[in-house]
Amino acid sequence: MKTLQMPAPSQTATLDTGALRSSFLLEELFRPGELTLVYTDLDRAIIGSAVPQGSPLVLDSADELRASYFCERREMGVLNFGAKGTVMVDGVAHELDKCDCLYIGRGSKEVSFASADASSPAEFYLISYPAHAAYPTIKATPADATRVELGTKEECNERTICQYIHENGIKSCQLVMGYTEFKPGSIWNTMPAHTHLRRSEVYC
Structure with missing residues (x-):
């Protein structure tokens, strides 16, 4: 597992484009046949991906976690x-179509990822944070999401935020x-570039 240390805000203001990309952009995700994880010092978040093509990809612990298994003290979200693919959590199969979400709670010991068709693999996006309590593993589909409509045609940012874990x-x-989800003709949702002191944000 790669470790990424974020620059301080005062340092970030001095970085050129190349340095900003190397500090914040994760270009190694979604490699066919691989499970990739990046540990950051930003709230101890772990960002990753799993693109299974043959045998299932198993989520193992890492030295950085000092844990017997990955979710011993962590929770994880999967999009x-x-x-179509399957996420196995402690022997229970959760089938995920495109844009389906799975929350995996703290204490889940065995987690693996598989594709229904190796020639057209699932592409699982993974986010994990430390957890102080155990919540049940739950799947949600786009029909289950809370949908929030934002933006205007004039500002080219009409969009629907589909909230799963919240x-x-x-x-x-x-x-x-x-x-x-962006509406036709809309091209952005984060401008002007900004940060939040109350939370970290990770965009895929």
């Missing part, structure tokens, strides 16, 4: 951006997860 949806310790 599938590819074809205070009114799937319960978690500190993880919030969802995805954004």
